[in-house]
Amino acid sequence: MIIRDLLEKTQRFGELKKSLAPISQKVLTQNLRELEKDGLIIRKVYPEVPLRVDYRLSELGETLAPVLATMHEWGEYYKIERKLKTNDLHV
Secondary structure, eight states: OHHHHHHHOOEEHHHHHHHTTTOOHHHHHHHHHHHHHTTSEEEEEEOOSSOEEEEEEOHHHHTTHHHHHHHHHHHHHHHHHHHHHHHHHTO
């Protein structure tokens, strides 16, 4: 879900947390650190008060866009198929 959100635009920690609610700060931080370590996202810290941190996809992370799009398409197909099968059972 983090990658999905970052495909749209660069986001700050608070934006991601709000979008992914009810995720905890700890879990979001752990996931962001892992994605950064894996080279999928880039974390940029601005030396401001209060501290500002932006997250964006790396070039490698952006290569996941077609994978996520295909998964989304399959999910939509699956929902339709399940609905058709459920309706067939009730006829």
